[in-house]
Amino acid sequence: MRATFPIVGMHCASCAMLIERHLRSTPGVEAVQVNYGAENATVDYDPKVSTTDSIGKAVASLGYRAILEAKKDTSVMTKKTPEELKDEAKIAELADLKRKVIVSSILSFFIVLGSFPEWFGRFFSFLPFYELITKNYVLLALASPIQSWAGWSFYQATWSGLKNRAASMDTLIAIGTSAAYGFSVLNTFFSSYISSLGITTAMYYDTAAVIITLILLGRYLEAKAKSHTSDAIKKLLGLEAKTARVIRNGKEIDIPITEVKLGDIIRVRPGEKIPVDGVITEGASTIDESMVTGESIPVDKKQGDPVIGATINKTGTFLFTATKVGSETMLAQIVKMVSEAQSSRAPIQRLADVVSGYFVPIVLMLAVATFVVWYVVGSPAGGFATAFTNMIAVLIIACPCALGLATPTAIIVGTGRGAEHGILVKDAEALEIAHKTSIAVFDKTGTLTRGEPKVTNFAFMDNLKDISANLKWPIPDGMKIKDFIHGIIASIEKQSEHPLAHAVAVYLSDAPEATVSAFSAVEGFGVKGTVWELPVVIGSKKLMEKEHVMRCAELDRRAEDWSAEGKTLAYVGIDSKNVALISLADTLKNEARDTVTALKRMGVSVWMLTGDNEKTARSVAKQADIENIMANVLPQEKAEKVSSLKSPNLPNHPNQSPVVAFIGDGINDAPALASADIGIAMGTGTDVAIESAGITLLNKNLTSVISAIKLSRATLSVIKQNLFWAFGYNVILIPIAMGILYPVTGWLLNPALAAFAMAASSISVVGNSLRLKTIRIT
Amino acid sequence: MDKALVTVAGFGLIAGIYWFFFGKKEEAMEASVNLSVSVEGGYKPSTIRVKKDQPVTLIFTRKDPNSCLEEIMFPDYKIKKYLPMNTPVTITLPPPHKTSGFHCSMNMFHGRIEVIL
Numbered sequence: 004m005r006a007t008f009p010i011v012g013m014h015c016a017s018c019a020m021l022i023e024r025h026l027r028s029t030p031g032v033e034a035v036q037v038n039y040g041a042e043n044a045t046v047d048y049d050p051k052v053s054t055t056d057s058i059g060k061a062v063a064s065l066g067y068r069a070i071l072e073a074k075k076d077t078s079v080m081t082k083k084t085p086e087e088l089k090d091e092a093k094i095a096e097l098a099d100l101k102r103k104v105i106v107s108s109i110l111s112f113f114i115v116l117g118s119f120p121e122w123f124g125r126f127f128s129f130l131p132f133y134e135l136i137t138k139n140y141v142l143l144a145l146a147s148p149i150q151s152w153a154g155w156s157f158y159q160a161t162w163s164g165l166k167n168r169a170a171s172m173d174t175l176i177a178i179g180t181s182a183a184y185g186f187s188v189l190n191t192f193f194s195s196y197i198s199s200l201g202i203t204t205a206m207y208y209d210t211a212a213v214i215i216t217l218i219l220l221g222r223y224l225e226a227k228a229k230s231h232t233s234d235a236i237k238k239l240l241g242l243e244a245k246t247a248r249v250i251r252n253g254k255e256i257d258i259p260i261t262e263v264k265l266g267d268i269i270r271v272r273p274g275e276k277i278p279v280d281g282v283i284t285e286g287a288s289t290i291d292e293s294m295v296t297g298e299s300i301p302v303d304k305k306q307g308d309p310v311i312g313a314t315i316n317k318t319g320t321f322l323f324t325a326t327k328v329g330s331e332t333m334l335a336q337i338v339k340m341v342s343e344a345q346s347s348r349a350p351i352q353r354l355a356d357v358v359s360g361y362f363v364p365i366v367l368m369l370a371v372a373t374f375v376v377w378y379v380v381g382s383p384a385g386g387f388a389t390a391f392t393n394m395i396a397v398l399i400i401a402c403p404c405a406l407g408l409a410t411p412t413a414i415i416v417g418t419g420r421g422a423e424h425g426i427l428v429k430d431a432e433a434l435e436i437a438h439k440t441s442i443a444v445f446d447k448t449g450t451l452t453r454g455e456p457k458v459t460n461f462a463f464m465d466n467l468k469d470i471s472a473n474l475k476w477p478i479p480d481g482m483k484i485k486d487f488i489h490g491i492i493a494s495i496e497k498q499s500e501h502p503l504a505h506a507v508a509v510y511l512s513d514a515p516e517a518t519v520s521a522f523s524a525v526e527g528f529g530v531k532g533t534v535w536e537l538p539v540v541i542g543s544k545k546l547m548e549k550e551h552v553m554r555c556a557e558l559d560r561r562a563e564d565w566s567a568e569g570k571t572l573a574y575v576g577i578d579s580k581n582v583a584l585i586s587l588a589d590t591l592k593n594e595a596r597d598t599v600t601a602l603k604r605m606g607v608s609v610w611m612l613t614g615d616n617e618k619t620a621r622s623v624a625k626q627a628d629i630e631n632i633m634a635n636v637l638p639q640e641k642a643e644k645v646s647s648l649k650s651p652n653l654p655n656h657p658n659q660s661p662v663v664a665f666i667g668d669g670i671n672d673a674p675a676l677a678s679a680d681i682g683i684a685m686g687t688g689t690d691v692a693i694e695s696a697g698i699t700l701l702n703k704n705l706t707s708v709i710s711a712i713k714l715s716r717a718t719l720s721v722i723k724q725n726l727f728w729a730f731g732y733n734v735i736l737i738p739i740a741m742g743i744l745y746p747v748t749g750w751l752l753n754p755a756l757a758a759f760a761m762a763a764s765s766i767s768v769v770g771n772s773l774r775l776k777t778i779r780i781t
Numbered sequence: 782m783d784k785a786l787v788t789v790a791g792f793g794l795i796a797g798i799y800w801f802f803f804g805k806k807e808e809a810m811e812a813s814v815n816l817s818v819s820v821e822g823g824y825k826p827s828t829i830r831v832k833k834d835q836p837v838t839l840i841f842t843r844k845d846p847n848s849c850l851e852e853i854m855f856p857d858y859k860i861k862k863y864l865p866m867n868t869p870v871t872i873t874l875p876p877p878h879k880t881s882g883f884h885c886s887m888n889m890f891h892g893r894i895e896v897i898l
Binding site for chain 2: 009088096159162165170172173201355364371372374381
């Protein structure tokens with residue numbers, strides 16, 4: 004068995020050699036490689052002889068530490084995943100914060116009571132120990148645990164930062180509270196000496212204690228709220244099935260999902276989760292894919308259709324071959340993409356990034372300046388006491404955390420919310436741009452339309468009934484002539500693999516079957532064959548002319564009308580007579596018109612881009628209520644056409660460069676997706692990582708485009724509120740804490756109130772971002 | 782007299798704070814293939830020089846309990862990793878590299894990736 008684990012405590016390459024030598028002599032260990040650079044070890048060992056513990060102890064005996072964790076349910080030695088370690092650390096951190104908040108709150112309560120006997124003496128004099136807690140030595144005893152135990156983490160962070168000549172939020176709190184606490188200690192022991200220097204003696208134990216308590220309470224609430232920002236990833240990970248029923252050696256066995264291999268045949272029963280991605284080899288069913296693609300209507304699947312891991316089988320039992328396992332599955336790709344998007348930076352964040360780099364040192368300088376100015380002003384308004392409290396208020400009120408949290412928390416919640424609806428955002432920048440969309444360009448085939456032709460009209464020659472007797476066709480007894488012709492067409496078309504032939508065969512699926520002989524496909528024109536000993540040709544007008552089929556004036560008139568609507572025509576010639584005409588078209592998706600209307604209502608101009616001729620394009624655009632079209636566009640010209648819309652001064656967008664979104668299928672449209680300001684790839688099967696698309700929609704429903712834009716608008720609105728609040732908070736409250744309002748209103752900010760406002764600002768930013776979880780985007 | 786003293790001391794302190802935080806020289810190291818980075822009150826080294834087209838592996842070990850430093854982010858590489866205490870965490874940055882920054886989850890501590898020829 005092989006295990007790789009980190010080793011802590013190595014200082015040089017000789018440490019690695021020492022550990023290697025020692026482990027090699029440990030019973031059961033077969034091979035060892037210790038890497039000093041990577042600070043880890045790889046050990047091959049016999050699990051019958053050696054255990055996790057013995058290897059860990061062998062390393063520990065040399066003074067190093069092996070980070071080994073054994074999972075309870077297996078004998079396999081594995082280290083915990085970073086997520087597990089993070090969860091453990093978070094739970095411990097929350098428990099620690101809670102304990103400190105409770106103890107500090109109780110102590111602070113008595114400190115505040117004892118610090119202001121002139122206010123509270125009347126109400127709390129019934130307490131037998133009230134007199135006692137007004138004594139400075141007792142206040143010191145009550146405040147010291149808060150300062151040294153509850154506030155220890157501030158000192159720790161400050162010290163490690165200062166060693167690196169860096170400062171953080173903790174630096175401000177540590178300096179602010181230490182000044183208050185330290186000055187009070189001096190006053191407790193040397194009050195007469197300090198008075199003799201002309202400095203007003205005052206106690207600030209209450210200030211230091213309340214600040215630490217409130218900030219810890221703020222951190223506790225913030226940590227709790229922050230843990231919910233990444234719920235979407237946890238939810239996605241939770242979707243994964245735990246086991247799979249695999250057929251091996253003719254037997255069905257349940258195995259952990261991690262052991263499923265490519266090519267495994269897996270059985271799925273009704274109500275069960277599909278464990279990995281694959282293709283159905285036997286059976287059929289209806290599958291609920293909503294948890295992955297956001298598509299609310301269950302999808303019918305049959306042999307040959309792909310299935311997605313983590314979706315739920317509703318009705319039938321089927322077998323499928325695993326085609327993607329482990330990190331290759333669609334779910335794993337989605338988690339990866341969401342996690343990457345959450346780690347990216349939104350351009351709107353730039354200013355906050357720049358400010359936070361200079362923030363803390365500047366606040367430290369402002370605090371010193373505040374002290375100097377108020378001290379110099381002197382009494383009655385200024386003097387030492389005012390200068391001192393104002394300096395502490397400046398240190399405490401400054402909140403770089405809110406600036407740091409404003410954008411990332413909204414991006415994390417926003418991208419997670421999108422993933423729940425099958426909207427995958429590539430990065431924060433894509434999410435930021437999407438809200439500005441002013442032109443939406445839809446590719447026609449496969450995006451606005453279903454991408455597969457359907458029979459839209461079917462007509463027989465007008466006097467078919469009258470001439471049927473003269474035709475002398477071998478119509479079986481009791482069968483009507485129309486059914487006879489339907490049967491001939493369906494039987495011939497079933498022989499062909501052409502999409503148009505398939506559409507006709509589907510349309511006539513109820514027609515009676517007949518035997519076809521001498522079938523052949525006439526490349527680019529149609530098909531021919533013999534049925535009921537009658538020669539049959541189905542295809543274009545040219546094929547009819549080539550085969551000398553007698554035309555029907557009524558059908559030719561219809562052909563003109565249907566062709567004008569942009570439809571494709573298939574003439575049916577039986578026994579050299581044109582007896583029927585079929586028109587086919589790629590039909591619009593049901594939701595296309597509503598989507599276009601909704602986009603227009605949102606102020607977005609809608610365009611359609613297609614390789615079809617102008618006539619066909621106009622016909623489809625009219626049905627979808629799109630006025631702007633670009634027809635006859637060759638595939639290689641799509642990107643250029645999309646770029647041309649980005650130029651300013653288009654009729655509806657005077658004096659501005661519009662933001663263009665291109666919505667395509669993600670495979671053939673890569674250059675156009677990349678050339679747009681925001682590329683939106685639709686329904687790409689099991690491939691989620693479309694490099695050229697900023698947003699990938701996992702379902703084929705066009706309304707997801709609206710949802711994506713709504714999500715972007717909501718996220719940006721939250722980011723702007725957060726930034727406004729975070730910047731506004733600091734820009735307004737720091738000068739107030741400095742005492743800028745004093746000359747006008749006589750207001751000065753109490754440091755304890757400053758601590759309350761500071762704690763509230765971070766929580767409000769995180770809380771505002773969490774609102775994105777509940778907004779309606781569908 | 783005391784006011785003058787406080788004013789002079791105050792300005793001196795402000796200048797000292799400016800020098801201490803903004804006057805430091807960033808510690809830079811070249812990462813040829815891999816490089817260990819210590820996370821303690823910031824990142825050591827804080828400037829990492831990399832070759833433009835060569836993948837580089839950074840091994841971060843957090844020795845600082847400050848929760849601010851518990852996550853590291855490379856926004857230009859779309860990488861975010863949790864750094865457990867005293868546990869080496871490997872982060873591989875794929876090329877091509879460009880000069881960019883990395884920082885803790887709260888954006889309080891910063892480091893830089895610099896490209897060398």
